[in-house]
Amino acid sequence: MQQHPQFTASALLVYTETLRRQLYDAVVAHLWTPDHPGDYTPPYSPDEAQLTVMYSHGRWIVVYLDLDEPADAAPDQRAVMSRVLADPDRAFGITLSEI
Secondary structure, eight states, rough: OOOOOOOOOTTTGGGHHHHHHHHHHHHHHHHSSSSTTTTTOOSSSSSTTEEEEETTTTEEEEEOOOOTSHHHSHHHHHEEEEEEEOOTTTTTEEEEEEE
16 A cells, blocks of 8 residues: 655645645545445545545645435535545544535
8 A cells, every 4th residue: 555644734734736646645545445344435436526636725625526426416415525634643644524
């Protein structure tokens, strides 16, 4: 498994393209890598889910589509939006807090 840098709260206060890419990779690993045998992982890819990691007003935000929801579901039911927070105790150095 690829090792991801341990993020800090202060490091997440600024934007760099390098950091955005590292966070993207960490989010993919966090969401698409099971922690334990039998854990749920989406059957669709990050690209299929239109995964986006963006920076706005001092916060890193993750947005993607939950393709397990019906295609005709309301947009707010299908879209997942979370804030990325540093969490050095987690395997990938981040945790997601749903918005």
